[in-house]
Amino acid sequence: MARSVLLTGGAGYIGSHTYVALIEAGYHVVIIDDFSNSKASVLSRLSQLTGVNRVSSYEGSVLDPAFLDQVFDAHDFDAVVHFAAKKAVGESTEIPLEYIEVNCSGLLNLLKVMKGRGVRRLVFSSSATVYGEPEELPIHEDAPRGYTNPYGFTKLMGEQILEQAAAADPAWAFGILRYFNPVGAHPSGLIGEDPSDIPNNLMPYIAKVAAGDLPHLGVFGSDYDTPDGTGVRDYIHVCDLAEGHVQSLSKLIETDDGHTVNLGTGNGLSVLEMLAAYGRACGRDLPYEMKPRRPGDVAACYAEASRARALLGFEATRGLDDMCASSWHWITTGSKDA
């Protein structure tokens, strides 16, 4: 019998790609999402992509324990993959309490209902943001943790909630996955990062410039101690990231032991390298303007990727051109009528 997995936030950017990877790996998957940052139309696209006749899904919030109870009444889950959260760093500085409520209370609600049903395996969407301002590169999982904004605070607190739960009760098995910078889209062009609003992150911003929706990219800082002076980050293709969730889940199921790993490539790419690669994907040079550094930005941030390789067999295989080409394919096809 296929293992059954609950995906919270499964209609979102990373959740939808993980849905595809889990179906391809033979799991039965149920999505819950309140569609606060996604569209219900993604469900029919997932059906089209995977051949699953009707994607099993429920509309509701992780803040609603009665709703969670209903979903757990209807299914016998082996594990949960928890994506549902608010994720905009800038917004989190304006409405920190909402971020703490959704990201931390949502997690607590989920853990309580899981415990009541004896479901003890959970994969948690954490982030490189839990390293605060990194002291050493590449960033190892044992590096000191911290936060520089309310969003980062909620992710660190999420990890700590899981650590406290596991310390008190070893029946829990948590896969804590610290994503670096997820980019790109499924090669079909049917799912990708929803390009509404002004994006916070580099690649969606570049994509908007490429599409002519924004005039140019502002490059914040050209005098960092990096090869071309611009900021360096570890970009990982969202399909690689999605496969990392499948590997984390199967590790939890095989061993019932938890793990905390970075999911990145281990390589840093600069803003200008990213811009040039996106230019190759869309067929023209993209305009940019150099601006002063932004307070709080670090020169470089990339993962020590060896623990995920050793523990989960995880390897990011898709390169920069694939990241940009798949993003551009999504922007010019699928995102138009999503």
Ligand SMILES: NC(=O)c1ccc[n+]([C@@H]2O[C@H](COP(=O)([O-])OP(=O)(O)OC[C@H]3O[C@@H](n4cnc5c(N)ncnc54)[C@H](O)[C@@H]3O)[C@@H](O)[C@H]2O)c1
């Ligand atoms: N995208 C990134 O750069 C990145 C990096 C590190 C970590 N993460 C984490 O990964 C997870 C997924 O990120 P994403 O980029 O796919 O974001 P996303 O916004 O595309 O997906 C999150 C999904 O959760 C849903 N959701 C939000 N609040 C909910 C609630 N209360 N109840 C039910 N559903 C709710 C949204 O509608 C959306 O579909 C988040 O936890 C995020 O913090 C993302």
